[in-house]
Amino acid sequence: MKEIVSINLDNEMDLILAHRRSMKIAEMCGMPSSFQTRFATAVSEVARCSIAIGENSVLTLGINVIKTTHKEIVAIVRDSNDLKKCNPEAFKYAAKLSGNIEYSYENNSSITQFSQKVLSPGLLSEAKIKSLADYFKYESPLSPYDEIRKKNIELIALSEKLGETENRYRQLANTIPILICIINERNHVLLTNEFFQGFLKFPFIVFERKDLSTFIHPDDLESIIDNWNKVKKNRGEYYGETRIKKGDAYRWHLISIIPNKAEDSSFTNWLVYFVDIHAQKTVEETLKNNSELKLIQRELENANSKLMFKNKELQQFAYIASHDLQEPLRKIRIMLSRAGEGLSEEQKNKYYFDKINSAAGRMSDLISDVLNYSRVDNNVHTLLPVDLNEILLETINDLSLIIDEKNAIININPLPVVAGLSTQLRQLFFNLVNNALKFNSSEPVVTISADDESKALLDKYKPQGNYHLIIISDNGIGMDSKYSGRIFDMFQRLHDRDQYGGNGIGLALCKRIIENHNGVLNFTSEPGKGTTFYIYLPK
Template sequence: MESKGNTLVSPFMKEEITTDGFFNGRNLFEDMPAALYTCDAEGKITFFNQAAADLWGRTPEIGKDSWCGSWKIFDTSGFPVNHDQCPMAATLKERRKIENQEMVIERPDGKRIYVLPHPKPLFDAKGNMTGAINMLVDITYIKVKENQEMASSKTETPKNLTLMDSEERYHKMIDEIQDYAILLLNKDGYILNWNQGAEKIKGYLEEEILGKNFRVFYLPEDQEAQLPERLISEASTKGKATHEGWRVRKDGTKFWGYVVITTLHDDYKNVIGFSKVTRDLTERKKAEDQLRYYAQNIESQNKQLEQYAYIASHDLQEPLRKIRVFAGILEENIENHTIVKTNIDKINTAASRMSALITDILKYSQLSQLDKLFQPTNLNEVLNSVKEDFDLIMEEKGVLIESSQLPVLNGIPMQLHQLFANLISNAIKFSRENPVIKISYRKISNEKVAECPDLPFENTYHQISFTDNGIGFEQQYADQAFKLFHRLHEKTSGTGIGLALCKKIIENHKGYICVHSEPGKGATFTVFFPV
């Protein structure tokens, strides 16, 4: 090749080529039936002939479009290929010609064409690469003929469709369906097709999602557990896989999806990909959860009614005991007017307390909805009421109760009284000499609640701790403390329902209770009420 000023002349083509890689004799290539185009060293299209524009079905912009003028590119299996991964791009990056790499291009009108590219780099006289030239040969007719010949060689003349062929027919059939997300996946789970229903349900536009793996629809924990891969594997083995669970939209919101993944085969039983159909069942899930909640609520109320004989007995014992004690004192000091007046007042107070308890029990048993029992409740008043109930035993054992200021929360007063009474009674029962019970309070966000990692992240909680200096127990038995009729200390009196009732009361208030203890160092019961 000889040099003429800023051009190089090919002795074979008798055609001048500028040192920047452009052809001066463009008329020759304009009229050639073969699709030809050139790119500069950065991949920007610098020239194309009419045959290339006809093949692409569009006219690219000189100096703006890169690598290739095709609307979309696929490999021969139907998998989308980015323009910067096409053979022309590989030629410029690797500074060599690319051979025998068939591609499928899609025109804007949807027509797909098999092509065989022939990209080759261009260099100037100094060996610097200035760009590349590519010729695209339409081999669609050859590929169709090959498929026909392959099909005719079989006795039943089956059709060996490629995934790309299947996908094109599939796309036309399902594109308009909007109630189902219908996808076509290749063998590795990468998305090849996207219908309007998928865009509606999952939120991605087609150009945003094609070529990505369907793992993006799954929660992080499902991805970590390799649920998508397991579903693909199951579909490959059994022909179909189904799953129901939470999925993630583009905007991060979740929906409850029912998924069916079906293996796609050609007529020779080769796996060519998968179809994936997803239905949004969020509303059904919500309805089922609501029904389940109602059923659990009814079951919970039935159990509570069954246990209420124990609760009533437990609460009424202390007022009755006080009435008997005060009546005995009254009988022994019948002549002492001051003592008589004091003990009659105490008997009346205890009787009033019993009357209030009975009224609350009747009111509770007549209501089917716990929500109707909730009202603003001052826990300081609840604590003072419990202290009044326990004033005799506190005096007998020298019990000291220290408490910080407690909150007002929305709760069931009778049950909150029962909660405080059971926790204080439990602390007194398992105390040594000079029992000290410390009640502390703080408002806390759930991410700081080490005692309960399962609390919902969106909530803030009232945390109330009851700490005693009693005999304590081994921490490994903490869960057993809240089981019905279970006692950690067999030698103690009681039915073993007190702490079980505490847990039930906390659950009624959508909260949580836990305990931490060491033998000889007392115990701390901590309750959490959602704010």
């Protein structure tokens, strides 16, 4: 239904309005005089009943557009009481006059609806229906009472709108994350929003040093007090920055003190706002230090370039030195061999041929190890898929003589395919398996497996991330935990040379190979019970 006009049914004057406007709407819809009278009288009967015994009664007149060829004049009386039960005779008479009346009562609300079919619905266009509403909206008062009543209705509507607006502004001021207060010339805080109250957790009564010091940073207090005194004197504005205590820390806020003036520009009081700008200040400080950071970054880049250059020089030196030192050693060993061709074993021992030859051999091995270490650099390489099963098979073949010599048992479980450099990984496995065979006083038993979770739990330094785990364990001589921080150092030996050979470079080389593959190398060991190495390579 499209509402045309509404009337509160309070007294007899409202009954006259109900009758006249029911007649008028019927007339404007082209109804015959007899229809107008019958419709208006039927509506008046129920309206009279509502005024007499009803409560919160309202009459609404409108047009119901069912379809283009069927339109109705509708009158609805709403009331809090059961009108029909209170006065059934009035409803009986109204039904006799109108013929089209419906009544319902539920949930303490009664609805009486009259409907009258419009005889010429085609003439009742949308524009016509709108003109009906405009007519009743702007019609002249029917009486002084009607005029006063209209003014009262307008005032009530205006008051409700003002109340809604005031509630919206109050809700906005209370919920917006800004600390807001109003203060007068005598420094009294007249009002604070709920956000300010919740922020401070205590009443903010006076805009003076004592109360301000409870939440303003001590270094900012004097500035705020001085500027507040200036603002009071010239009734101007002040904008600044201050730190406000929140919990155990201070946060930067923008403070604004603005005169609060009425519509006629007369002064009343001041509005004070504190807006959180801590994130902005942090960004500003970061940008301020950015130039220093860039300078440090350039210095680091220069130092890194110099370090890379020196590292390259050292690698070249190690290679050249190793290569050049091997040549005189080879000549010494050849000359020793030729010099001893005509000598007996007794003469050879007399001139320390065996010791000289052994020392030259150790020197040659040392130079080879240094050369191998220098070749394992940290430069970027293209890592390719490497089948560790093939690498291990080649390693076992290379060590077959010492395996047979020591009657060693090698237990091998399937290993994964990893991303790596096959040459370096072959060197890694050779050194670790060779150590397991060499540092063993009984028949060696070496076990090589992958992703063994039960053994991985024994590694308390297991890294976080997605890694392949390869475990190499033996039953060798082991080592004391006090040496755990030294075994990966260059030239580090934990045993006498006459007990076990080597130059102390093998494990340092293994560590460097693993670092080149962005992996981790850990171990556990116990004297007399063997050693277990944990190799972590990224998946």
